Amino acid sequence: MYIIKRLFTMLVTIWVITTLTFIIMHSIPGDPFASDADVLPEEVLENMRAKFNLDEPMPVQYALYLKNLATLDLGPSIQSKTRDVNTLIADGFPASALLGIQSLVIALVFGLILGIIAALNRNGIIDYAAMAFAIIGISIPSFILAPLLIKYFAVDWGLLPVASWGTWLHTVLPSVALATAPLAIVARFMRSSMLEVMNQNYIKTADAKGLSTTGIVIKHGIRNALIPVISFIGPLAAFLLTGTFVIEKIFAIPGIGKYFVDSIFNRDYPVILGTTIFFSAILIITLFLVDISYRIVDPRIKLSSKGD
Amino acid sequence: MTSLLDVKDLEVSFKTYGGEVKAVRGVDFHINQGEVLAIVGESGCGKSVTAQTIMGLLPKKVSMIKGGNVTFQGEEILGLPKKKMQKIKGSKIGLISQDPMTSLNPTMKIGSQIAETIKKHTDLPKYQIKNRTIELLGLVGIPNPEKRYSQYPHELSGGMRQRVLIAMALSCEPQLIIADEPTTALDVTIQAQILDLLKDLQQRLNTSILIITHDLGVVAEIAQRVSVMYAGKVIESGTVEEIFDNPKHPYTWGLLNSIPKYTNGEKERLVPIEGSPPDLFAPPAGCPFAPRCEYAMEICIGEMPDAKQISESHHAKCWLNDPRAPIVEGLVAAGRNE
Numbered sequence: 216m217y218i219i220k221r222l223f224t225m226l227v228t229i230w231v232i233t234t235l236t237f238i239i240m241h242s243i244p245g246d247p248f249a250s251d252a253d254v255l256p257e258e259v260l261e262n263m264r265a266k267f268n269l270d271e272p273m274p275v276q277y278a279l280y281l282k283n284l285a286t287l288d289l290g291p292s293i294q295s296k297t298r299d300v301n302t303l304i305a306d307g308f309p310a311s312a313l314l315g316i317q318s319l320v321i322a323l324v325f326g327l328i329l330g331i332i333a334a335l336n337r338n339g340i341i342d343y344a345a346m347a348f349a350i351i352g353i354s355i356p357s358f359i360l361a362p363l364l365i366k367y368f369a370v371d372w373g374l375l376p377v378a379s380w381g382t383w384l385h386t387v388l389p390s391v392a393l394a395t396a397p398l399a400i401v402a403r404f405m406r407s408s409m410l411e412v413m414n415q416n417y418i419k420t421a422d423a424k425g426l427s428t429t430g431i432v433i434k435h436g437i438r439n440a441l442i443p444v445i446s447f448i449g450p451l452a453a454f455l456l457t458g459t460f461v462i463e464k465i466f467a468i469p470g471i472g473k474y475f476v477d478s479i480f481n482r483d484y485p486v487i488l489g490t491t492i493f494f495s496a497i498l499i500i501t502l503f504l505v506d507i508s509y510r511i512v513d514p515r516i517k518l519s520s521k522g523d
Numbered sequence: 524m525t526s527l528l529d530v531k532d533l534e535v536s537f538k539t540y541g542g543e544v545k546a547v548r549g550v551d552f553h554i555n556q557g558e559v560l561a562i563v564g565e566s567g568c569g570k571s572v573t574a575q576t577i578m579g580l581l582p583k584k585v586s587m588i589k590g591g592n593v594t595f596q597g598e599e600i601l602g603l604p605k606k607k608m609q610k611i612k613g614s615k616i617g618l619i620s621q622d623p624m625t626s627l628n629p630t631m632k633i634g635s636q637i638a639e640t641i642k643k644h645t646d647l648p649k650y651q652i653k654n655r656t657i658e659l660l661g662l663v664g665i666p667n668p669e670k671r672y673s674q675y676p677h678e679l680s681g682g683m684r685q686r687v688l689i690a691m692a693l694s695c696e697p698q699l700i701i702a703d704e705p706t707t708a709l710d711v712t713i714q715a716q717i718l719d720l721l722k723d724l725q726q727r728l729n730t731s732i733l734i735i736t737h738d739l740g741v742v743a744e745i746a747q748r749v750s751v752m753y754a755g756k757v758i759e760s761g762t763v764e765e766i767f768d769n770p771k772h773p774y775t776w777g778l779l780n781s782i783p784k785y786t787n788g789e790k791e792r793l794v795p796i797e798g799s800p801p802d803l804f805a806p807p808a809g810c811p812f813a814p815r816c817e818y819a820m821e822i823c824i825g826e827m828p829d830a831k832q833i834s835e836s837h838h839a840k841c842w843l844n845d846p847r848a849p850i851v852e853g854l855v856a857a858g859r860n861e
Contacts, residue, residue, distance in 0.1 A: 419620065420618070420626045420627065423578055423612055423617075423620070424639065424643065425613035426609070426613075427606075435631070438631075512630065514675040
């Protein structure tokens with residue numbers, strides 16, 4: 216029951232996002248053919264507008280778009296004559312997804328480990344080192360880190376390929392560049408959460424049972440410390456998805472980010488809408504999965520439609 | 524006969540930004556096999572710190588054990604290596620902690636939380652551990668133990684959670700149970716049930732209990748002997764009868780006077796102890812209670828009295844018990860009738 220209700224809410228959210236994007240997009244001055252307006256005769260422009268239904272009144276265009284969207288057809292791309300939006304996404308998304316997921320895994324695994332180690336060595340050298348690294352990681356933007364990584368790992372030391380997409384080795388540098396900031400944030404988050412949990416009475420209870428320190432940390436500490444960190448994974452996934460635009464540009468990766476940015480400059484309406492809806496859907500699904508995993512980690516949370 | 528637990532001259536301090544807080548300043552007491560000793564005192568007198576020191580639960584970075592001995596079954600356990608102490612904790616000494624609402628791990632089934640103690644200290648196979656856990660849940664009076672086994676703490680009431688903590692402390696049949704304010708967080712009817720349960724289990728299993736409380740009602744209910752603590756020191760100790768019927772320290776008189784009483788069907792006003800305990804950053808050289816004591820003499824400010832023996836089991840640290848002191852006891856028939 217909860218899941219059904221939740222799915223319905225997700226659909227409504229998508230619809231709201233579609234509508235808002237549609238309105239905002241059309242309120243930007245210019246249209247897809249604005250740059251051609253000086254060189255092409257008026258009749259040709261008329262014909263092209265008609266081809267993409269841009270001559271219809273706005274409500275009709277909106278209705279037509281929704282009708283297509285209902286069949287999961289995101290429409291044609293105005294810029295690319297040969298590929299429609301569905302194909303663009305199908306072509307570009309695998310690379311972006313691989314990059315995003317790989318970064319997410321790096322950020323979570325190393326961030327959590329770093330945070331736990333820092334918390335257990337509170338105010339020790341390891342803690343200071345980890346937190347110094349975290350501050351640097353948060354402060355350096357990925358578009359500065361990426362060229363630095365390329366310079367050292369690819370150009371100077373020749374360990375990894377400079378750019379482009381091919382083997383798995385090509386994915387290492389962009390994933391690291393993308394993962395550093397979220398890794399640092401996760402580490403700081405986990406450290407403070409862990410410190411708080413290790414001060415709780417139930418940790419004292421576990422200690423009084425004669426459990427070993429490792430046993431206490433693993434069985435009683437980490438799981439409880441994860442609860443606040445999980446809430447951060449949703450926004451983190453969003454960050455990694457949008458963050459890929461910059462990284463894809465720097466490493467010349469044929470991902471979906473390129474189309475998203477270009478489409479805005481070209482007023483390629485179907486591509487703007489299509490990629491926005493696609494990203495929103497991914498984000499909404501991620502948040503849904505995060506909510507489900509809450510239930511697994513914290514038994515106090517029941518998935519119910521009450522209190523929505 | 525040697526006692527089960529012997530605490531001698533225990534001194535514990537905490538490092539704070541403001542300086543060193545001398546929380547426990549030379550505490551002595553002992554518990555015999557099968558005996559219930561209560562440590563009574565107001566908040567901040569060092570009673571919980573004493574319990575945590577015995578269990579080795581003090582946060583290491585901020586606390587210092589400045590001196591003294593804690594002997595358990597003839598073996599010194601103060602400063603024992605961590606691994607050796609872990610073998611004693613939970614198996615020979617069980618702890619029932621203060622706040623049942625926060626002392627259970629919220630993300631772990633209560634059955635597993637009890638079972639992990641048994642798993643740590645015995646070699647029983649898995650199914651026997653589970654059976655033993657269910658048996659324990661039944662022993663502490665939890666209805667439907669099989670079902671409760673796989674429930675989480677938030678599904679249980681405060682009283683039930685305290686029962687779970689008791690089951691946990693009992694799980695390896697310890698010789699000694701330290702109960703740190705076991706009933707403070709519970710409402711009165713549940714308090715009585717939990718005390719009855721503790722008393723019943725203590726008699727059936729012949730365990731020793733060190734119960735820490737500020738509630739003299741709890742003491743009268745369960746303990747055989749009492750140590751009264753004030754500002755980090757034991758100022759009077761004796762059997763329950765001796766402490767209630769013949770208290771020899773003005774602080775104990777004050778404590779007994781501040782219990783609500785009904786005489787002749789009329790409600791009497793409570794007599795509070797005026798003032799507040801001394802600053803433990805710089806504890807006074809003399810008797811710490813002297814500033815609040817209406818019988819304080821010159822010597823009380825300057826010098827802490829030794830324990831004066833009243834009877835074989837009854838000691839009090841008060842100058843009034845010195846043969847040279849004026850007799851004031853007639854003035855305060857404390858806690859009895861008035």
